Every structure is written in C-alpha cells, then in structure tokens.
Amino acid sequence: MTAAEANQRFAQILGDDLSDGMVNLAIRWNDRASGKKVLADIREMRRQLMALKRDITPFIVRSSNGKSAADLKREAFEEIGRSLLSGLKGTPKSSMPSTSKIGRAFKASRSEPYAVLKENIQNVIAKLDQLSDEIKLSPEYTGEEIDPTAGVHPVSQPKAVGMYLFISEEVKGPFSQEQLQALKDTGVASPETLCCKEGTEEWIPLSASQ
Secondary structure, three states, rough: OHHHHHHHHHHHOOOOOOOOOOOOOOOOOOHHHHHHHHHHHHHHHHHHHHHHHHHHHHHHOOOOOOHHHHHHHHHHHHHHHHHHHHHHHHOOOOOOOOOEEEEEEHHHHHHHHHHHHHHHHHHHHHHHHHHHHHHOOOOOOOOOOOOOOOOOOOOOOOOOOOOEEEOOEEEEEEOHHHHHHHHOOOOOOOOOOOOEEEOOOOOEHHHHHH
16 A cells, blocks of 8 residues: 555545645534434544554554654765765775665655654544544533433354454455464465554564464
8 A cells, every 4th residue: 555545545534635734524413313423424434544544554664763764864864974074084984874774764764654644543533532522422412312222232242353464565354363374374474474453553473463
C-alpha cells in the first residue's frame, strides 16, 4: 500500500476528499433514534480507521533513538560534510559515515507520510470518541424513554482471534491458527514474518507470538 493509497482510503472512510486539508464530518442527530444511527456509523468508522492504522504501521520506520526523518537526514549529511572537510585536511576517509546511517535517513523519509497519517488517524479517532460521549449525554439522546431491554445481551461463545501477516509488502489476513500452521508448513510464513493479533496494532515477529 503506497502512502497515496493509504491517504485515499482515509478520505473514503471519512467520506471527505480532504481537499482543504481539514477533516469535515457532517454528523447530526435530533432524537434517540437518529442518535443511535449516528453512534452505529461512528463505531463502523472507528473500526475501519483502526484497521487502516494497523495496516500502515509496518511501513513506519522507528529509529532506535526516536529521531525524526528530517533529523536523521540532516545528521547524515552534516557528518558527510564534516568528513569531507576533514579529508581535505588529511584525515583518513574511514571517518566517512556508513551507508547504513544514510540509508536509515532515507528509509525514515519514505516512511514519514505513513507516520503523519497514523497521527491524523489517532486524532480523528479521539474526536470520534469525544463525539460519541457527547451524543450519549445529550438531552436529545437521553430525553426519550430508554428501552428496558437495553444492556441485556444473549451469552455468546468467544470469537477466535485471528492473526494478520505482513507478506510481500502487504497486510494479509486475518488467519486462523490452522491457516497459520499451513502457511508455515508451505514456507509462505517464516519465524521472521511480522504478525499482528486481531484487535491490536502491535507488529512482532511470528516467532515471538507463540
């Protein structure tokens, strides 16, 4: 998933083209019935945003020192400049920065749009949660008689938790334990394959999830 595709999916979930750089949500309710519908829409929007947030997380490069992509690039090129200047003064070329450091800077730069999008998603989710609480406490929502059966739910069996895998630069799944075992047996998934348990957004090697 490219950063452009991820941003397009973000806009589709919100139902807004984001052309003005702002998130515009037209949410209205005037009684309990319409409030219930809005709350259901918010829950679905939140679910899709959480899924998008999970799907872009593997693309985000987290440097060990927590510095931004801009900081990493600036440090890499400043070190190149210092090394070149020292080289003119007779310093051995071994003082040049390693290509891995420069590579980390550019990798972080490529991942930066995903990090920005993830932050935007988190902000929207926080606003949706706030709006949900406002609806539940509003006079329009609480003014009508509450359904006496509300809060009574039939006992259901717990749902088996699936696992998402990051394979060939794509998030795939969720897979059941039986499907995961089949992917391991066929070599599609290895102990180093990144995985994320359904309902979470933490990506870890498959070997660490056992």
